[in-house]
Amino acid sequence: MGEDSESPKINHSFLRDYVTEADVISTVEFNQTGDLLATGDKGGRVVIFQRETESKGESEELGESGEYNVYSTFQSHEPDFDYLKSLEIEEKINKIRWLPQQNAAHFLLSTNDKTIKLWKVSERDKRPEGYNLKDEEGRIKDISTVTSLRVPVLKPTDLMVEVRPRRIFANGHTYHVNSISVNSDGETYLSADDLRINMWHLDITDRSFNIVDIKPANMEDLTEVITAAEFHPHHCQLFVYSSSKGTLRLCDMRESALCDKHSKIFEEPEDPGNRSFFSEIISSVSDVKFSHSGRYLLTRDYLTVKVWDLNMEKGPVETYQVHEYLRSKLCSLYENDCIFDKFECVWNSTDSVIMTGAYNSFFRMFDRETGRGVTLEAWRENSKPRAVLRTRRVYTGGRRRRGDVGVDSLDFTKKILHMAWHPAENIIAIAATNNLYIFQDRVNAENQ
Amino acid sequence: MQDPAPIGLSLPQLAASRCNLCWRGRRSSSFTIKPGLQTLMTLAIKEHEQHERLEKLKTLFGLPVNKAKLTSQRTRLKNQNGFHLCRLGREVYTFVSTSRMSGSLLNMFSKGTKRKFSDGDEEISDESLVGARVASSYSLQRQSLLDMSLIKLQLCHMLVEPNLCRSVLIANTVRQIQEEMTHDGSWHMVAEAFCSAGQSPSERLVATEVLCRSREQDAEPKLFSVISYEGCREEEVVADETLCSVSVSDTVSNVCLAGRIGQCWEKSELSGVERDEEALEDSRLGSGEDEEIDTKDRASTESPKTIGQVFGTFEIKNGSPGPDSALEELFSDVDTSYYDLDTMLTGMQSAPKMGPYDILDSLAPSHSSPSIVSTPNCRSDLNELDHIMEIIVGS
Helix, strand or coil: CHHHCCCCCCCCHHHHHCCCHHHCEEEEEECCCCCEEEEEECCCEEEEEEECCCCCCCCCCCCCCCCEEEEEEEECCCCEEECCCCEEECCCCCEEEECCCCCCCEEEEEECCCCEEEEEEEEEEEEEECCCCECCCCCECCHHHCCCCCCCEEEEEEEEEEEEEEEEECCCCCCCCCEEEECCCCCEEEEECCCEEEEEECCCCCCCEEEEECCCCCHHHCCCCEEEEEECCCCCCEEEEEECCCCEEEEECCCCCCCCCCCEEECCCCCHHHCCCCHHHHHCCCEEEECCCCCEEEEECCCEEEEEECCCCCCCCEEEECCHHHHHHHHHHHHCCHHHCCCCEEECCCCCEEEEECECCEEEEEECCCCCEEEEECCHHHCCCCCCCCCECEECCCCCCCCCEEHHHCCCCCECCEEEECCCCCEEEEEECCEEEEEECHHHHHHC | CCCCCCCCCCCHHHHHHHHCCCCCCCCCCCCCCCHHHHHHHHHHHCCCHHHHHHHHHHHHHCCCCCCCCCCCHHHHHHCHHHHCCCCCCCCCCCCCCHHHCCCCHHHHHHHHHHHHHHHHHHHHCCCCHHHHHHHHHHHHHHHHHHHHHHHHHHCCCCCECCCHHHHHHHHHHHHHHHHHHHHCCHHHHHHHHHCCCCCHHHHHHHHHHHHHHHHHHCCCCCCCCCCCCCCHHHHHHHHHHHHHHCCCCCCCCCCCCCCCHHHHHCHHHCCCHHHHHHHHHHHHHCCCCCHHHHHHHCCCCCCCCCCCHHHCCCCCCCCCCCCCCHHHHHHHCCCCHHHHHHHHHHHCCCCCCCCCCHHHHCCCHHHHCCCCCCCCCHHHHHHHHHHHHHHHHCC
16 A cells, blocks of 8 residues: 555554453363364354364374364354343353264253353255255246156255254353253253252253252351352262362252252361461362262362362362462462462363363363373464473472473463363363364374 | 541441541541541542542532542552551551542552551550561551452442352451451451440341341342342442451440441341332432342342242342432442441441541531431432532632
């Protein structure tokens, strides 16, 4: 543009780093086979990725194939307004859970703060052609031009992915829904908000069953909220929910209709040496996951991940420090609200490795057999496609190595809150603000 | 000399956190709360848009407007050492001088604390410093944490419902701090300052009783009425009452703590006495504004048949539309919880100590009523602010 030749050059590099709030990924979930990966964002959209299956060569290794490409995108939730309370309802997708596949279509549940929706994702790659009464564009033919009859045939067309809402489970929650979990019976699922847990039947949208209610009669007595809930992977009557005080409660629905009274409560006694004003806040459990075996529970609080044995209630069997170096910074983290960040945690397929996120785009993996942890980084500038991730370290004293990051130079705005692990292979999906990173562990894939 | 109860005598959270805001005309060991200041502190705690409102108010009243900007929230909090009001053994310290009252309320804090430090140095020079300093640094930290927590509870997004988990955790932290302060006597000193002795526990009981009674009068418990935790203003109230409700020792659980502050938000459930208060509240705040007014406002009525018994009742928003006026608009967002708290608390005051600044003292005619659920007169509040502004600007 000649007219602009004299105008000063404008530095647009900041635009590259600008992230629209609506694009921030808020949940990631693999389906049961791992072929589909769904992500939800703050703008209420769901993007589904599908793993490409390449044709296998002779020396093909299992797991070698498969990049994830966009399969479908749809707007799941819209911003809403609660007229009774004069408050906006965010369209941010809090959780996505896939249903076990029963036919050619895929079903997933997505939820925002108030409403859960069941979506049917189906493919269409054929269409009928050769109608007698309609022409190819769909216009009605003039009867007089029809001279012979033919039978319409199905012809293959370009693949089309249709996503339709099949059920809308609305008005079930007064408080913000933080978890949904599909039951192993395949018919019901639970949804948990801050004070209540409801159980729904997938086919019934106008009724749900309240199974936990911890709302006190007097709201001023409220000191504890529900932070996460999950059904047991095998026993359809068991579920667990975690609280902001760091307790886990396992409930058996056979005991009573309202499971306010827990069957088991998992609580670790507080360490008096580490007591501070922030003890309660950092003990709040942000995520709870059953192991695939159903024997263990994985919980994430602010500074640690813990593995609990369902048979032992008095304390976790394993505790891993995620970022202990933040313990001295709790006051600043409280000031900037980072102490309230809710990190997720995941198991690998064999329950031998656990993973969780941290700050500065770091995420941590712990090998349960050796007890060792490793820090990795999800940051595009430092990783090229197919490059091996190098481990990172936060410098906390001792000899400082090259590449170590000081605690004070951690970027607390780059937090890895959401992640998912492939149910069968060592493929992980990490959500870092508006980017989705998919990493694959090739070494292990070769050893399988 | 007439001694009307000062306003906002120990908004407990304010009391604890600001630790006896007071004017100090002369060095004395007694201290008083200046209602005007308290009210202004209330405003100061809000986001600085409230400052804009104050400016607007001044313009409305034809008073000269102070262009000074409030220091940002962040800087204030970062300036931790300057922010909290140190109590190095002294309960009295100058906070701010009259001439700087107008406008930048947050600047008041920093000015106050600067003066505090200088005063503190002079005054403790003859005391044993080491032990006092160690202990006081812990109490400094604790104080600043309390301040921060209270601000967090109060500053919340108006449009979207705040995160309940976060609010609960912060409220628990505040409660914990307050418990600790109660136990080591700091709270006691704070409380003692403002309150006449002895009446607290019973007052507290009364308040609770009133609450309970009013609750029973409701048609049924509003399952969805998140009285304390929905909406930021309710959170503020929660902070108040949690501070209040946790008071341990009888002597300590004074009026500051008593007077069911939280209940001022449940006043809608209190029949009778509160009706006019509600009406004023509604009219002042405008309809369609505060959900907490609505939640408490009328008893829950219908059970939605479609949803079934599981979900209980929904609240019906029955806020009466307020009269239109520029002033209404101005005050529409102003959280009145502090005013209410003040009224309720000071309503229980018998003989508050008054200081030299009687003009401010005389500002609160409504607070002379001894009833716990004294109705803050809307007009008196406005007059109050009017007077305050006049004094501030020295017009």
